[in-house]
Amino acid sequence: MKRVAILGSWKSIQMDIADDVRKFTRHIIQRGDSIMTGGGPGVEYIVTDEVLKEDVTAENLEIILATPFEIYKSHILRSALRNVITKEESDSLIRQLQGIRLKNKTVIKAMNVKEFNNDVLTIRNKAVADIADEIIIFQIDDSADVESAIESARKREIPVKVMRYYR
Numbered sequence: 001m002k003r004v005a006i007l008g009s010w011k012s013i014q015m016d017i018a019d020d021v022r023k024f025t026r027h028i029i030q031r032g033d034s035i036m037t038g039g040g041p042g043v044e045y046i047v048t049d050e051v052l053k054e055d056v057t058a059e060n061l062e063i064i065l066a067t068p069f070e071i072y073k074s075h076i077l078r079s080a081l082r083n084v085i086t087k088e089e090s091d092s093l094i095r096q097l098q099g100i101r102l103k104n105k106t107v108i109k110a111m112n113v114k115e116f117n118n119d120v121l122t123i124r125n126k127a128v129a130d131i132a133d134e135i136i137i138f139q140i141d142d143s144a145d146v147e148s149a150i151e152s153a154r155k156r157e158i159p160v161k162v163m164r165y166y167r
Contacts, residue, residue: 024136034062056103067113135160
């Protein structure tokens with residue numbers, strides 16, 4: 001079984017991108033591989049949602065958070081207050097992650113970063129790419145935080161697929 005990482009933009013995404021994310025996610029689960037993602041809004045929220053439709057126990061899901069859950073939760077709430085994401089996206093993401101924590105405590109893993117800053121997502125994305133067997137990136141409008149994951153995966157010579165969208 002391969003560990004396939006799917007990472008992507010936090011931006012609110014249009015239906016065509018969401019459909020592509022769901023299609024790739026279903027294909028990976030149906031071929032018997034597991035999925036790693038970062039637990040973020042946007043692309044990563046959709047990945048997690050789709051995995052849970054196919055695998056209600058979340059046995060084939062691994063979420064790597066950059067910080068312990070409570071620090072991450074605070075960051076997500078602040079992101080909504082600063083209009084980086086919507087309040088609805090914030091609430092849905094927190095509900096999703098809390099539900100997973102109740103369902104299967106082994107799914108969510110946190111890196112040991114104690115403060116959320118501009119570099120944390122880049123560090124997390126690179127860490128995910130460093131342990132994945134394959135990586136798929138959904139990059140919207142040249143979102144820079146995924147570049148470290150692409151570079152790391154290419155250095156390791158693992159399969160990398162980058163889906164770029166410009167809006």
